[in-house]
Amino acid sequence: MSRIGKLPINVPAGVTISVQDTLVTVKGPKGVLTQEVNPKITVSVENSICTVSRHDEEKQSRAFHGLYRSLISNMIVGVSEGYKKTLELVGVGYRVSNQGQVLEFSLGYTHNIFLSLPAELKIETKSERNQNPVLILESCDKQLIGQVCAKIRSFRKPEPYKGKGVKFAGEVLRRKAGKSAGK
Numbered sequence: 001m002s003r004i005g006k007l008p009i010n011v012p013a014g015v016t017i018s019v020q021d022t023l024v025t026v027k028g029p030k031g032v033l034t035q036e037v038n039p040k041i042t043v044s045v046e047n048s049i050c051t052v053s054r055h056d057e058e059k060q061s062r063a064f065h066g067l068y069r070s071l072i073s074n075m076i077v078g079v080s081e082g083y084k085k086t087l088e089l090v091g092v093g094y095r096v097s098n099q100g101q102v103l104e105f106s107l108g109y110t111h112n113i114f115l116s117l118p119a120e121l122k123i124e125t126k127s128e129r130n131q132n133p134v135l136i137l138e139s140c141d142k143q144l145i146g147q148v149c150a151k152i153r154s155f156r157k158p159e160p161y162k163g164k165g166v167k168f169a170g171e172v173l174r175r176k177a178g179k180s181a182g183k
Contacts, residue, residue, distance in 0.1 A: 005065030009050040009073050012080050017045045017072075024072060028079025031120070031140040035071055038064045043072065050076070078140035085149050086169035087135040090158065096133050098123050103135070107156040107166070115152065120144060134169065 011017060015028040024043050025034045037043055040061045042053050052069040054061045077083075089096055095106040103123065105113040117123060122138040135152070139145040149168070158165035160176045167173065 003066075005052055005054070005062075005069045007069065009052075009069065009076060011045065011048045011050055011076060015076055015080050017050055017076075019043050019045065024075075026072070026075040026079050028076075028140075030079045030082045033075040033079060033141060035068070035075060037068050040064060041068050043068070074142045078142055082138055082140050083142050083145050085137045085145055087137070087149060087152060088167055088169050089133045089135070090167060091156075091164035094133060094156075094164075095127065096125050096135050097127075098125050103152075105152075105155060113155055117148060118144065121148060
């Protein structure tokens with residue numbers, strides 16, 4: 001059996017899981033998430049414990065077993081606690097500001113970059129003197145917040161020589177020495 005797939009998922013108080021055919025819906029204080037499950041996988045909920053099982057031993061079924069267990073676990077954590085990602089803009093003149101759900105980035109290009117975000121995300125920007133601008137994203141959907149962070153990071157990835165770019169807070173970058181001026 002799949003090591004991850006066979007682990008039971010504890011459902012915290014305040015979170016309800018409903019399974020209808022192949023659709024799993026998780027409701028909690030932070031929101032509602034749904035996930036379509038492959039018909040070869042069965043999801044059952046008993047006494048605040050959710051279990052995921054498979055019907056056969058095909059390679060595809062074994063792969064789906066661990067996948068859907070992880071997805072459902074992420075949904076439960078999301079609707080109960082939520083997910084939070086912090087991005088930091090490192091570079092001279094790099095700025096970020098938001099107006100509602102629209103972010104405006106100034107990342108050293110000739111133009112500003114505007115990004116419209118979905119309503120499920122909560123956005124907060126901080127720009128303090130003598131510190132790098134910070135962008136804080138919160139959501140109950142782990143996939144959505146990861147995808148948005150990857151999109152924002154792709155505007156200006158951190159480079160290895162000076163460390164300039166958009167990086168996650170606390171991320172350690174591998175730095176390079178650059179040209180060596182010795183003969």
